[in-house]
Structures are given as C-alpha cells and as structure tokens.
Amino acid sequence: MTKRTIESLDNYLQSFFNQEKKSLLYNYPGLTLHRLRSDIKLHAFLNGVDTEEIFEFPYIPYRSNPITSFFEKLKEGVPLEYITGYAYFYRSLYKVTPDxxxxxxxxxxxxxxxxxxxxxxxxxxxxxxxxxxxxxxxxxxxxxxxxxxxxxxxxxxxxxxxxxxxxxxxxxxxxxxxxxxxxxxxxxxxxxxxxxxxxxxxxxxxxxxxxxxxxxxxxxxxxxxxxxxxxxxxxxxxxxxxxxxxxxxxxxxxxxxxxxxxxxxxxxxxxxxxxxxxxxxxxxxxxxxxxxxxxxxxxx
Ligand SMILES: C[S@@+](CC[C@H](N)C(=O)[O-])C[C@H]1O[C@@H](n2cnc3c(N)ncnc32)[C@H](O)[C@@H]1O
Incomplete structure (x- = not known):
C-alpha cells in the first residue's frame, strides 16, 4: 500500500494551478492564483467556513465538501461567479445564478x-x-x-x-x-x-x-x-x-x-x-x- 501524504489546501491549490494551468487559462483567461485563492476563501465563507487559516487546513480530496466541489466545477470550466454564486460589481457583492x-x-x-x-x-x-x-x-x-x-x-x-x-x-x-x-x-x-x-x-x-x-x-x-x-x-x-x-x-x-x-x-x-x-x-x-x-x- 502506498503511503498517503496529507497536504494543506494551499499546497494542493498551487500544484493544481500549475498542473491544470493550460486548461484553466483556456476556460478562465487571465486567471491568477491570487484570484483563485480569494474565490476559494469567499466560497468557504459562504459555506460557513469563516477562518483566515483555511489554506493551512488539510485538503482531503476524497471527502465531498464545498471545497472539493469547487475544484470539480473548476475542472469543468464553470464560471467562477456561478461556482461561488456571487459576483463583485462596483463596490458590492451580488448573488448571481445561471439565470x-x-x-x-x-x-x-x-x-x-x-x-x-x-x-x-x-x-x-x-x-x-x-x-x-x-x-x-x-x-x-x-x-x-x-x-x-x-x-x-x-x-x-x-x-x-x-x-x-x-x-x-x-x-x-x-x-x-x-x-x-x-x-x-x-x-x-x-x-x-x-x-x-x-x-x-x-x-x-x-x-x-x-x-x-x-x-x-x-x-x-x-x-x-x-x-x-x-x-x-x-x-x-x-x-x-x-x-x-x-x-x-x-x-x-x-x-x-x-x-x-x-x-x-x-x-x-x-x-x-x-x-x-x-x-x-x-x-x-x-x-x-x-x-x-x-x-x-x-x-x-
Ligand atoms: C445583458 S443582460 C444585462 C443584465 C444586467 N442589467 C447587467 O448589466 O448585468 C440583459 C438582460 O435583459 C433581459 N432581457 C432580454 N430581453 C428582454 C426584453 N425583451 N425585455 C426586457 N428585458 C429583456 C435579460 O433577461 C437580461 O437579464
């Protein structure tokens, strides 16, 4: 049995971003790691995880939760605003849906x-x-x-x-x-x-x-x-x-x-x-x- 190493969400995010960069940039022109971080933070907050330390948490890919589903939707190419359900406009945050x-x-x-x-x-x-x-x-x-x-x-x-x-x-x-x-x-x-x-x-x-x-x-x-x-x-x-x-x-x-x-x-x-x-x-x-x-x- 291979030994599984647990990595932090931040490590996972960085390797995900580097590995998937080509397809990510195809679906999300101009996407940066910084933007992904802030959307993950927003997504976690909207799903009840309100902590600055979110990126130090272990990332457990086989456990279904809002963070794993964020990465799945990202791989599908769903617009970030439809993943989080929110978009910034001017100085406020608005709820958005595919409607x-x-x-x-x-x-x-x-x-x-x-x-x-x-x-x-x-x-x-x-x-x-x-x-x-x-x-x-x-x-x-x-x-x-x-x-x-x-x-x-x-x-x-x-x-x-x-x-x-x-x-x-x-x-x-x-x-x-x-x-x-x-x-x-x-x-x-x-x-x-x-x-x-x-x-x-x-x-x-x-x-x-x-x-x-x-x-x-x-x-x-x-x-x-x-x-x-x-x-x-x-x-x-x-x-x-x-x-x-x-x-x-x-x-x-x-x-x-x-x-x-x-x-x-x-x-x-x-x-x-x-x-x-x-x-x-x-x-x-x-x-x-x-x-x-x-x-x-x-x-x-
Ligand atoms: C380009 S979106 C603009 C949405 C929003 N005002 C914005 O700036 O993000 C156009 C909007 O017009 C609506 N729409 C399309 N045809 C329409 C019509 N004949 N009369 C009224 N609204 C219409 C659509 O449902 C959609 O919400």
Whole structure:
C-alpha cells in the first residue's frame, strides 16, 4: 500500500494551478492564483467556513465538501461567479445564478455615466429611472446605493427568474440603501408594460448578433450564460432596437436622457436609427479599451 501524504489546501491549490494551468487559462483567461485563492476563501465563507487559516487546513480530496466541489466545477470550466454564486460589481457583492448574466466591468462605466447625469440635474428633485433588462439588478441597485440623488426606480426584465434574483439582491443590500429611494420590479418586454414618463432610461440589453458575432464570444459564455441575456437574431436585430428606441423616445420626459450599452460593431448603425426617430442628441461613448460601448440619447 502506498503511503498517503496529507497536504494543506494551499499546497494542493498551487500544484493544481500549475498542473491544470493550460486548461484553466483556456476556460478562465487571465486567471491568477491570487484570484483563485480569494474565490476559494469567499466560497468557504459562504459555506460557513469563516477562518483566515483555511489554506493551512488539510485538503482531503476524497471527502465531498464545498471545497472539493469547487475544484470539480473548476475542472469543468464553470464560471467562477456561478461556482461561488456571487459576483463583485462596483463596490458590492451580488448573488448571481445561471439565470442572469455575470456583471461586466464595462457596465460600471454605464453606472458612472448615469451617476454624473443624476448628480448634475437632480439635487433638488427625485429622478425617475427605468433599468431595462435589470438581470441581477446591478445597475438599479448600485445607483441607489451610491446615493447620487433621490431615486424612484423601475427595474424591468422579461425573465421572471432574473426578477426573483434582482429582488433577492435588493433584500440582501437593503441596509446599504437609503430608505428615501424607491424601487419597483416589473416583468415587461422592453417598455411595453410601463406607463408614465421617466427622466432617465438605462439599459444593458442583449446586444450580440447570434450568428455574425458568435465567433467573438468566449466558449465559456456560450456554454454557461443565459442566451436571453446575450443574443438577438441577426435578422430581427435592427427592428428590435428600433422598437425599443421608439418606446424610449415616447417614455422619456422632455429633458430626459437615455444611456444604452451596446456592441462595438453595431452602435454606429443603431445611432443612425436613433437620429431618424428624432432624438435631439445622439452620442457614442467609448469604454476604457477605446471601443464604442454606449449610446447617450437626449430627447429634446
Ligand atoms: C445583458 S443582460 C444585462 C443584465 C444586467 N442589467 C447587467 O448589466 O448585468 C440583459 C438582460 O435583459 C433581459 N432581457 C432580454 N430581453 C428582454 C426584453 N425583451 N425585455 C426586457 N428585458 C429583456 C435579460 O433577461 C437580461 O437579464
């Protein structure tokens, strides 16, 4: 019988990382040992193991527990955020499941752009905001937490499951959100079920063309993230956005502003549609990598 040596979780993690590096980097581009350590720590904490010494614990591979299942899922290529069930966005931790998109860094810029507009124009009045395609709720909830001004938010999604999760995130973060803000969650196809006028309409909608853009999408995204959150059919793309922009135009107040995240290759085309609809100002804003990423639409 060969003698079994017990090793610490830290030793196991380091040899796992070195041995599996090629496939890990294929599934998780840019993954570092540091990131894995912090996710294991988070995962352990969320599963009731709250200790700084976790990495000195012995790692026992044949015993089924949250740590062994973390490594199994890692080998399968499950996104880290779906393994832990949480993702960082801006300054908070949000619950995520495969029913919603994993928050992306670019969307933090959308929040900042919206924050600037709110700060400038709503110091003495409530800002009525709609977040279309709220998903995990990150845009709506971050703006409420950042407290730029008093907000009355309507968070919309076509997905019932996404709305359940957005409400859960609101519940989890409720003590970080001032009671002066109001939020309503609503199921709707874009702005179809919404009445009234709004000062700001924000959206990070599905914006990848199912066929044309598919090659540029990472295989892990295709395998694990919800298609409803990502893709539109190529032949319906322009019409889907045209209908959406018309609803935005109709539901924005006279001085209203809309900020929409979009695909770098399609924003030029979409901006032409917006001009035809009659927006007074249509601007394309780049992300930090210099790619076209957002549309800023001013109604009057
Ligand atoms: C790209 S994800 C954005 C999620 C979240 N706002 C974020 O930034 O991470 C798009 C979201 O739009 C929702 N969605 C897709 N089609 C929709 C529609 N026709 N009307 C409303 N929401 C829609 C999806 O369910 C998904 O939650």
């Amino acid at each position: 919603v998109l994993i928050p992306r860094n670019e969307t933090e810029i959308l929040v900042e752009l919206a924050g600037l507009e709110i700060q400038k124009n709503f110091q003495d009045k409530t800002c009525r905001i709609v977040d279309v395609g709220t998903g995990s709720g990150i845009i709506a909830l971050t703006l409420m937490m950042e407290d730029f001004a008093t907000l009355d938010v309507t968070a919309i999604d076509i997905s019932e499951k996404a709305l359940v999760l957005a409400k859960e995130n609101f519940f989890n973060l409720r003590y970080a959100i001032s009671a002066k803000h109001n939020i309503t969650f609503l199921k709707s196809d874009r702005l179809e079920n919404i009445t009234g006028n709004f000062d700001m309409i924000l959206s990070n909608p599905p914006y990848i063309k199912r066929l044309v853009d598919q090659d540029s999408v990472h295989h892990q995204v295709l395998s694990y993230e919800p298609s409803l959150a990502l893709f539109l059919d190529d032949d319906k793309y322009d019409l889907w956005f045209e209908d959406f922009f018309k609803e935005i135009f109709e539901k924005l107040s006279a001085s209203g502003i809309s900020l929409i995240e979009g695909h770098e290759n399609h924003l030029e085309g979409l901006s032409e549609i917006c001009k035809k609809i009659g927006f007074a100002k249509v601007q394309i804003i780049k992300d930090y990598t210099g790619r076209n990423r957002f549309l800023r639409l001013v109604k009057d």
